[in-house]
Amino acid sequence: MKIPLAVEEFYGGIRALKxxxxxxxxxxxxxKFIIDTGSPHTIIGTADASRLKIPITSLAQPDLEKPIAGLxxxxxxxxxxxxxxxxxxxxxxxxxxxxxxxYVNCDVIPDIRGQKTQGVPSVLGVDxxxxxxxxxxxxxxxxIAFLExx
Amino acid sequence: MDEDLKxxxxxxxxxxxxxxxxxxxRSKFEDNxxxxxxxxxxxxxxxxxxxxxxxxxxxxxxxxxxxxxxxKKGVELIL
Numbered sequence: 001m002k003i004p005l006a007v008e009e010f011y012g013g014i015r016a017l018k019x020x021x022x023x024x025x026x027x028x029x030x031x032k033f034i035i036d037t038g039s040p041h042t043i044i045g046t047a048d049a050s051r052l053k054i055p056i057t058s059l060a061q062p063d064l065e066k067p068i069a070g071l072x073x074x075x076x077x078x079x080x081x082x083x084x085x086x087x088x089x090x091x092x093x094x095x096x097x098x099x100x101x102x103y104v105n106c107d108v109i110p111d112i113r114g115q116k117t118q119g120v121p122s123v124l125g126v127d128x129x130x131x132x133x134x135x136x137x138x139x140x141x142x143x144i145a146f147l148e149x150x
Numbered sequence: 151m152d153e154d155l156k157x158x159x160x161x162x163x164x165x166x167x168x169x170x171x172x173x174x175x176r177s178k179f180e181d182n183x184x185x186x187x188x189x190x191x192x193x194x195x196x197x198x199x200x201x202x203x204x205x206x207x208x209x210x211x212x213x214x215x216x217x218x219x220x221x222k223k224g225v226e227l228i229l
Contacts, residue, residue, distance in 0.1 A: 006162065006165070006166060008165075008166060008169040008170075009169060009172075010169055010227075011221065011225065011226065011227035012224070012225055012226030012227060013226060013227070017165070019158060019161055019162040019165060020158075021154055021158055027213075028213060029211070029212075029213025029214050030157070030158060030161040030213070030214055032161075032162075032165050032216070034229065036229055038229060039229070047183070047198050047217065047218075047219065050198050050199065050202065051198065051202065051212050051213060051215075051217050052212075052213050053212075053213065087154065087158075089155055089158065089159075093155065095154065095155055119198075119219070121227070121229075123229065
């Protein structure tokens with residue numbers, strides 16, 4: 001099975017992107033993820049959390065014994081959305097559904113030195129690849145990317 | 151499920167349209183959030199909540215619509 005990815009110029013870099021349907025308790029909609037092999041976890045970004053109206057006050061706190069920090073030891077305000085279902089199309093046009101917990105970035109979208117910012121984007125992390133036994137093929141030169149299951 | 155697939159494809163097409171047209175959108179919407187539907191901008195605002203409010207006034211559900219920040223030229227996001 002192959003899962004085609006879009007390869008687009010996005011925020012100054014060529015990135016592999018995947019749009020999915022997302023369903024969880026009181027949450028339903030579409031979301032675009034950046035495929036991020038640098039992130040062990042799938043995280044819904046600040047703008048998407050607002051757009052999808054995720055009820056962040058009712059989400060579970062992450063395991064405090066395994067704190068998650070960003071680069072440069074940045075503190076991340078994350079919560080867990082359990083029983084999240086992501087639906088995505090494969091190359092045959094069939095919808096696939098995966099259920100697993102995802103993190104939600106609960107920070108507000110910051111201004112930096114008075115400038116508006118985009119907030120943190122949503123990323124599909126390595127947990128998604130592990131959960132589905134997928135490998136990532138990414139050729140930014142030819143703008144080709146897909147996920148593949150052997 | 152077929153309907154879901156069709157709607158997801160439209161969302162994906164709107165996302166790609168936005169990325170491909172970012173340069174031309176920048177002149178009008180730089181440092182704004184924009185909502186894109188059917189390959190056109192249907193709302194914009196300095197804060198994402200402003201855009202969400204405009205969509206809801208139009209009886210549109212923001213959860214199913216592309217909303218993206220139009221950043222300045224040259225901005226690189228390092229994850």
